[in-house]
Amino acid sequence: MYRYTDFDAAFVAERNAQFRAQVERRIDGSLTEDEFKPLRLMNGLYLQLHAYMLRVAVPYGTLNSTQMRQLAYIADTWDKGYGHFTTRQNIQFNWPKLRDVPDMLDALAEVQMHAIQTSGNTIRNVTADHFAGAAADEIADPRPVAELIRQWSTDHPEFQFLPRKFKIAVTGSPNDRAVTKAHDIGLRMVRNDAGDPGFEVIVGGGLGRTPMIGKVVRDFLPEADLLPYLEAVVSVWNLLGRRDNKYKSRIKITVHEHGLDDIRARVEERFALLKPAFTGVDQQLLASMKADFAPPAFTDRDTGPFDLAYANDPLFRSWADTNLSAHRAPGYAIAQISLKAHGATPGDATSDQMRLMADLAERYGHDELRVSHEQNIVLPHVHKADLPAIHAALKDAGLATANIGKISDIIACPGMDYCALATARSIPIAQEIATRFDQLKLEHEIGDLKIKISGCINACGHHHVGHIGILGLDRAGVENYQITLGGDHTETAAIGQRTGPGFAADEIVPAIERIVDTYLSERTSAEERFIDTFARVGMTPFKTALYGEADKRAKAA
Amino acid sequence: MTVLINDTGFLTEDPTRWIDPEARIDLASDTDPAHLRSMLIGKELVRIAFPSFADGRGFTLARLIRQQGYKGWLRAQGHVIADQYAMVRRSGFDDVEIDDTLAQRQPEDQWLARADWQAHDYQTRLRGIAA
Amino acid sequence: MPAIFTPKVITANALIEGDVVYLTETDTWSRRLQDAEVLTDEADAQIRLIDASARTDEVVGAYLADVKPGKPGPKPAHFRESYRAKGPSNYPHGKQSEAL
Ligand code: SF4
Numbered sequence: 001m002y003r004y005t006d007f008d009a010a011f012v013a014e015r016n017a018q019f020r021a022q023v024e025r026r027i028d029g030s031l032t033e034d035e036f037k038p039l040r041l042m043n044g045l046y047l048q049l050h051a052y053m054l055r056v057a058v059p060y061g062t063l064n065s066t067q068m069r070q071l072a073y074i075a076d077t078w079d080k081g082y083g084h085f086t087t088r089q090n091i092q093f094n095w096p097k098l099r100d101v102p103d104m105l106d107a108l109a110e111v112q113m114h115a116i117q118t119s120g121n122t123i124r125n126v127t128a129d130h131f132a133g134a135a136a137d138e139i140a141d142p143r144p145v146a147e148l149i150r151q152w153s154t155d156h157p158e159f160q161f162l163p164r165k166f167k168i169a170v171t172g173s174p175n176d177r178a179v180t181k182a183h184d185i186g187l188r189m190v191r192n193d194a195g196d197p198g199f200e201v202i203v204g205g206g207l208g209r210t211p212m213i214g215k216v217v218r219d220f221l222p223e224a225d226l227l228p229y230l231e232a233v234v235s236v237w238n239l240l241g242r243r244d245n246k247y248k249s250r251i252k253i254t255v256h257e258h259g260l261d262d263i264r265a266r267v268e269e270r271f272a273l274l275k276p277a278f279t280g281v282d283q284q285l286l287a288s289m290k291a292d293f294a295p296p297a298f299t300d301r302d303t304g305p306f307d308l309a310y311a312n313d314p315l316f317r318s319w320a321d322t323n324l325s326a327h328r329a330p331g332y333a334i335a336q337i338s339l340k341a342h343g344a345t346p347g348d349a350t351s352d353q354m355r356l357m358a359d360l361a362e363r364y365g366h367d368e369l370r371v372s373h374e375q376n377i378v379l380p381h382v383h384k385a386d387l388p389a390i391h392a393a394l395k396d397a398g399l400a401t402a403n404i405g406k407i408s409d410i411i412a413c414p415g416m417d418y419c420a421l422a423t424a425r426s427i428p429i430a431q432e433i434a435t436r437f438d439q440l441k442l443e444h445e446i447g448d449l450k451i452k453i454s455g456c457i458n459a460c461g462h463h464h465v466g467h468i469g470i471l472g473l474d475r476a477g478v479e480n481y482q483i484t485l486g487g488d489h490t491e492t493a494a495i496g497q498r499t500g501p502g503f504a505a506d507e508i509v510p511a512i513e514r515i516v517d518t519y520l521s522e523r524t525s526a527e528e529r530f531i532d533t534f535a536r537v538g539m540t541p542f543k544t545a546l547y548g549e550a551d552k553r554a555k556a557a
Numbered sequence: 558m559t560v561l562i563n564d565t566g567f568l569t570e571d572p573t574r575w576i577d578p579e580a581r582i583d584l585a586s587d588t589d590p591a592h593l594r595s596m597l598i599g600k601e602l603v604r605i606a607f608p609s610f611a612d613g614r615g616f617t618l619a620r621l622i623r624q625q626g627y628k629g630w631l632r633a634q635g636h637v638i639a640d641q642y643a644m645v646r647r648s649g650f651d652d653v654e655i656d657d658t659l660a661q662r663q664p665e666d667q668w669l670a671r672a673d674w675q676a677h678d679y680q681t682r683l684r685g686i687a688a
Numbered sequence: 689m690p691a692i693f694t695p696k697v698i699t700a701n702a703l704i705e706g707d708v709v710y711l712t713e714t715d716t717w718s719r720r721l722q723d724a725e726v727l728t729d730e731a732d733a734q735i736r737l738i739d740a741s742a743r744t745d746e747v748v749g750a751y752l753a754d755v756k757p758g759k760p761g762p763k764p765a766h767f768r769e770s771y772r773a774k775g776p777s778n779y780p781h782g783k784q785s786e787a788l
Contacts, residue, residue, distance in 0.1 A: 026703075027703070027704075027745070029744075029745060032744065033744050033748055033749075047701055047706055047748055047749070048706075049708070049771065049772055050706075050707060050708060050772065050775055050776065050781075050782045050783075051705070051706040051707055051782075052706040080779075080781055094776075094781075095781065096706075097704060097705055097706065098703065098704045098705075098706060099704060345778045345779075348778075416767075416768060416771055417771065417776035417777050417778055418776060422768075425771075425777060427776075427777065427778045428777050428778065431778070474767075474768075477765075477766055477767065478767070479767060
């Protein structure tokens with residue numbers, strides 16, 4: 001893992017001191033609320049419905065056990081004993097007091113963490129494949145590049161007051177687990193015909209009010225050109241992006257309005273102008289970051305304990321079948337810890353659970369944890385022989401739910417239970433769906449199915465790319481939920497299609513049941529996933545299940 | 558009335574007062590970057606407007622002007638807050654011009670606290686030379 | 689006929705604590721909706737809001753929220769305001785947990 005240099009540590013300390021002073025200057029009137037707001041947002045501090053909220057960056061989702069324990073400590077000391085892991089691989093604390101926040105930031109700095117640029121109109125915390133450095137299908141580990149981008153974007157003088165937020169994601173695997181096509185910039189690590197490493201650069205993706213799949217602006221960008229190229233893109237957009245309408249300010253709209261070719265030409269021109277300022281020092285730093293992310297020393301051990309438990313313990317078998325993924329090292333697995341116990345708040349972990357996960361990572365997992373954008377925790381490097389012990393410990397802590405990728409592994413944003421921008425709640429909907437399908441005992445028969453819920457059009461819950469997407473809206477003073485089907489968050493990214501009119505809060509769970517029943521009766525075999533069945537049969541049978549026959553619908557209308 | 562600010566604090570005299578009015582130009586934050594080169598021919602003082610501190614276009618304009626080789630005086634003028642002083646300087650501005658009311662609300666010490674803008678700068682570190 | 693002005697209260701978040709507060713008749717901020725002053729005259733409400741918004745050393749983001757007058761005090765008219773007055777639905781945190 002990357003360790004802070006003296007430079008990083010001094011930077012964060014200085015920044016925290018500045019924020020402490022900014023809080024005081026807000027209180028003494030030197031800063032107006034209008035001026036303070038972007039400054040606190042730059043440091044991850046929101047004001048939500050019921051309280052302030054501090055969003056802490058987990059850069060590219062990577063944590064060690066010390067850091068996870070410190071998050072637990074912060075939750076106990078200044079919050080209500082839990083934290084919420086988000087779709088941006090961050091963690092949020094929902095109840096801090098303004099005066100405590102500088103202390104919380106200092107506590108984070110002690111373990112080389114911060115909350116910088118987790119909000120605001122700036123380049124946000126960079127995200128990456130949560131299986132980075134472990135996945136069997138990986139070409140290269142995206143984390144050194146993500147760390148380089150973190151450093152470049154941090155406190156970048158030109159980009160702290162952009163037209164809107166700007167999100168970058170990196171993946172080093174052809175199977176995209178980082179949703180790169182739904183980011184302002186998505187980077188796919190590739191090699192050209194000569195075998196040189198570089199990136200396919202995707203620009204202008206994004207969800208929200210106008211969802212768009214990103215477009216390739218450069219097929220192959222040599223590795224060494226990354227920072228000047230990123231700088232050129234953001235610099236061009238900073239002048240060109242609309243500032244008159246916040247719904248039209250993201251780069252996806254700029255690309256749409258000006259056309260990809262026009263943007264590409266402007267970027268190439270700017271790139272040529274600013275590239276000479278990079279003397280290659282960044283590449284030396286990148287080389288040392290690559291060394292920081294060298295794989296741990298994997299051992300060659302017998303997988304006997306795993307095989308025994310797998311053969312004899314049905315609970316373990318079910319967990320292993322759903323929550324493990326292929327690791328590149330023989331005898332190893334990637335284990336996902338579900339933060340989606342049926343009926344619980346998606347992505348929440350108590351401080352005790354955090355400490356337990358930290359202990360397991362330290363003892364069995366080369367001291368590494370990951371936060372996935374699906375709001376689960378990952379132990380990226382565990383030997384199969386240790387999995388029975390890990391499973392047993394997780395079970396005791398209520399963390400052994402075997403549902404990764406299943407219908408109850410729901411992504412849900414905080415919605416109107418916390419978020420000031422929300423138009424409806426999302427958490428209770430997720431809780432009810434998970435509880436209902438657990439009662440029906442259908443989860444494993446249904447198989448792979450991603451439900452994603454957002455509490456407003458901003459789409460933090462990624463509803464557009466859910467196989468089933470749910471969007472909470474306010475329809476004449478009542479919570480109403482719109483459904484989309486057929487969204488896809490992977491390398492074959494697609495935006496879901498709306499089924500039709502939305503459903504009231506008490507109708508949404510039955511509606512989801514009807515959708516799932518339709519899938520189960522339409523699918524050709526248990527191997528055909530929901531998303532494949534939908535692609536084959538289209539919207540009609542689902543519409544009929546939801547709203548009745550077309551002719552009846554016409555009469556009703 | 559306005560106040561000029563640089564690394565030494567609030568200035569009592571304008572360091573650009575000798576510059577001929579012909580050689581001065583004011584740029585709006587929405588200036589088209591395509592026209593910058595021709596607009597700056599023969600200019601020695603460029604003032605870039607910050608209509609609001611949240612309008613960050615001035616930072617990019619400043620860097621662009623410097624990248625294109627402009628060596629004259631560059632001034633950020635308008636709603637710039639003390640917290641942005643390091644950004645202003647790192648983007649290539651020489652000083653800041655704000656109005657009196659803002660200067661009263663954010664007195665000199667708040668600006669001097671940011672005078673060490675060269676320290677803790679990721680950009681210099683990543684480029685190897687001053688950007 | 690002019691549109692009927694629905695009764696309103698002035699609400700905001702406290703600067704330091706961050707929690708939801710309501711403006712009372714005596715110009716103090718209360719953490720309970722039932723203490724809020726109900727404004728029934730539009731012009732009066734706008735003036736009260738301007739004054740409340742100026743109290744930036746106490747609160748952030750003051751606005752007018754619709755209420756239904758009742759006993760012992762006003763009730764929220766919109767679901768967003770009921771959640772603000774109560775707390776989140778997934779945990780017994782916030783106002784619902786405090787002995788107000
Ligand atoms: S999608 Fe909307 S409601 Fe949900 S967290 Fe984002 S802004 Fe808030």
